[in-house]
Amino acid sequence: MPRTRPAPSRPHGLSLRWQLTLSYAAFVVVVGVVLIAVGVLLLRFVPDGNLLEYGGGFAPSRSDLMPVFVKYASAGLVFLATLGLGGGWLLAGRLLRRLRLITGTAEQVRAGDLDHRIDMVGRSDELSGLADTFDDMLDRVQASVDEHRRFAANASHELRTPHAVIRTMLEVARADPDRDVEQLLERLEIVNERSIALTEALLALARADHAAEDREAVDLAALAEAAADDLGAAAASRDVVITCDLVTAATTGHPGLLALLLTNLVQNAVVHNHPGGQVQIATWTDERGDALVEVTNTGPVVSDEVAATLTEPFVRAAGRTRPRDPSHVGVGLGLSIVASVARAHSGSITVVPRAGGGLTVRAQIPAS
Structure with a gap:
């Protein structure tokens, strides 16, 4: 309440x-x-x-x-x-x-x-300025409420699905006298891992939406290099090559959340790729002193309409179907976490389809 x-x-x-x-x-x-x-x-x-x-x-x-x-x-x-x-x-x-x-x-x-809405007419003065500011605030509040409602509905569905699958598998196994226990345990383990991954992603998203007040100097280049090293084995197993063009991109923020941002960006680029694909990571500082990181990956062709929705929770470029790759349990929260972390640091991200397939995702974090 x-x-x-x-x-x-x-x-x-x-x-x-x-x-x-x-x-x-x-x-x-x-x-x-x-x-x-x-x-x-x-x-x-x-x-x-x-x-x-x-x-x-x-x-x-x-x-x-x-x-x-x-x-x-x-x-x-x-x-x-x-x-x-x-x-x-x-x-x-x-x-x-x-x-x-x-x-x-x-x-x-x-x-x-x-x-x-107020929609005040007339000439511009203090009261019309107040009314316009109030209307703008209502637009933001309504967009936030709608986003949280969609998130709650999708989260409840996503959290309910693994348990329903487990219950169905147990009911089928209980009714089958010739059930294969090893196969059942393997399938239960896969569903359980997905449930754990979803719960951890939801917790990460909640933590990102409430940015920690403890901020310190952070270099996005160092975090990007660490993310590339951590995901190097996963990229090699998928025959994906990661290349880096890292220039110092100093900013202030929560190191853990910004590391989460870089990890999700690189992981998303590796997972949603094709054999023989590439992932390019670049960091730099613009003329205003803001830190930027850009991750470009090859992969399936994504339309502009779909790209505009990828930062919403549980939205995937290929729809809501489960990934066929059993080595990755995707829940559709990667770019949502990235957007939440950037927003918590007063920054922003842009998602642009890449010519020939794949995406270019850029995150911009203000210097202070």
């Missing part, structure tokens, strides 16, 4: 619309008060007492003007306050309409509707 954060206990306060409205009204009132103060200051320059104009006419003095000014200034101030409240309420509502759209979408997403 997923954990949910308890709702924080906060005292009830004014809504954001009322806060903006009062802010607008207060600003207008302050401006009015400042203008009144300026008017009072100017009236101080009007002489006080009984004033007469040339020609005998009456001239209002400061005492005459001040009450009239205060009366109308007060009425104007009340009008400004009312205008500030009404106009502020309308302006705040118009401004918050788009924010309510974002909030409504967030509530629908919280309820489980990951397909809903």
Whole structure:
């Protein structure tokens, strides 16, 4: 059951619309008060007492003007306050309409509707930027959820298959009085090895998806050389030649996970090859300082459509059929582990079909 954060206990306060409205009204009132103060200051320059104009006419003095000014200034101030409240309420509502759209979408997403998007229209500003960022985040979350759902469904199927096969073989052997125990044990051993390999691959994939925080300086060239040495015997048994063009490719990361990345890349290139084939391993550093490793192998022709899906769990270039080679128990997680390790190190991988058959897989790991 997923954990949910308890709702924080906060005292009830004014809504954001009322806060903006009062802010607008207060600003207008302050401006009015400042203008009144300026008017009072100017009236101080009007002489006080009984004033007469040339020609005998009456001239209002400061005492005459001040009450009239205060009366109308007060009425104007009340009008400004009312205008500030009404106009502020309308302006705040118009401004918050788009924010309510974002909030409504967030509530629908919280309820489980990951397909809903804000899709805010209008000119670019802070709120539209927030909405676009939120939509982009939802796209990423939905893609991650869909990927994990597919992984869970495929993993449950893959984990169930060996046990079902074992049960079927035992039932058949129990019903057959002339059963060959040695053959049964051999077949059980093969299925058991596949189950163990699948479990280890799933654990490796889970470990890769949660990259360790302990990072240190790593040279992909050294890891590639070690992977080529470790898989040299397996390549020779398949009549596959491994060649290396290794240049220092320094980066920072978890050595174990990056070694797993290199091992899976080389193993995938060796296994999915043909007799007399080749595997070429290259490492270098690009102009930005990122470390790159590229593994190219000969082999069956792979279409662009299939190549684009090979980093998904349990996807194989030849479909979901079991490999005919009994020396390798494939579970379709090799490139998924590679992609997860690269992603855990803020890197990426690209899978491109090679002209004439085979693949070119490139992993890029940032320097920091």
